Amino acid sequence: IPGFRQANFITEPSPRNTAPSLILSNIYLSRIDPDANVVVVPSDHYIPETNIFAAQMQDALNFADNRCIITCGIKPNAPHTGYGYVKFNREISSETGVTEFFDVIEFKEKPEMGVAKQYLAEGNYYWNSGMFIYKLKYFKEFLGEYAPYYFIQYTELLKVFHHKLSFYEIFCDIKPESIDYALMEKLPEVKMFKAEFGWNDLGSWSTVYQLKTKDDHNNVVERNNNILIDSENTMLFSTTDKPVAAIGLKNVVVINTQNGVLVADMKQLQRVKEVIRKLDEERDREVI
Template structure:
């Protein structure tokens, strides 16, 4: 039995346009103290893992390789997806190329997590539960009524329900009740246990993924067979349906860095300048003035400029979808 850090790296970061593009998704932006989120993820979990396995896609696997090299990590395995099929398929591929008793610590590559005792305690508890045959998710204690995250309703380590992204009033009620946690998207389980549950609830995902994996050559999955795999999230496929689910209530500092609001808060903490009204410029050294505006973010790249109110950060995805 070994522990494998499965790094998921297939997202495009559509809510961070124009910084994040299809050619360089948000996990590869070197704006986090000179490192990328991908690098931070890989380095953070070395202490808990015997092996690193990256599940990416044909558009970004070379970026992953560069980041791993910069991080001094040369021993790793890859699964390269021919087309995006969501998280259920990505995790299934990782389980299929592992031994049934191997423990997979599944971590997205685009999250900012503060290392330390709280993170170490949570991961070690998750590994312990995984060894007992449970499928483990990690829930973060909410610090605000966030509408951009899914929630987990729990009683201790027992999961009562998964909740979709709420509106502001519902999010506040979750916060007030005290037994709701942000769904981190981090998981831990034995490969064989996950595959057994997937085959029970989503046999077509399991079978189609298995057939595609059989034809994998030089880490690359075949496109024709991959397109036959249903594109669904792992939450829907397994987590919300299995009776083997457990949650580890966690208190480490976590952000999915999925919006400019998150980026803004991070940059404030690291000393990035704002004016007296909280207005911020990202990506330009040009002198910029804001009049009659507060908490406004101006993002400048070589070929695009975005101006938005911090509280409207979730709407950037609509711009991205209109442009692609």
């Protein structure tokens, strides 16, 4: 990241999902400023309207003084089985600046298509963006009240912060869970605001396709040495110099990398996780 100091990166000793990773980050932050404000934002989101994003985040930080954790809801534009959902009370709970805050009723796991359609029809289910805003001191208090296992891990890691081997061993033994499951689903003090800024999740190739410039046939060809003939609604994305040619494709994504090639129907790209799971079972981590 240009202009971002290497010392500001915190690397997990072992991948343990979002609950342990947030605990790890918060421990480092607490050594710098125990009263720090925290904004958690996934790294694979595309937000073009940064001024609106910054204004809403500032409102959320101001509201976080009310001893709560705040999340950002994304209004669904279609039923989607690849995102979790946040169900919220339709009545405005309070306002700060230009941002309205709503009481969160519950977090929902990624649904089946029929359930996703129902959520869309009801109108008070938004996509769970994975963004969280809170005061550092309240996060630790909430762990103690609603996630005692992770509170114990938090305090144990603090004790051995300067002992790298002990820190590593304790962290690698922590139960891997998402912050949603470990804390947010149990926490009554959760508020949500509706994103007023444009948003896309770059965690899927379909989103990459949506954001790319297209030709007259809605094709995306990422490199000059790739060729598409008599095709439409198709993307050729390559990270190598090896040319890729395709003829007569429709609604297809072709991803060509040094370690492997993915060819998929545009409408079934959410199933890429099945490929990853199978490769993981076969321990082909180089391809993953």
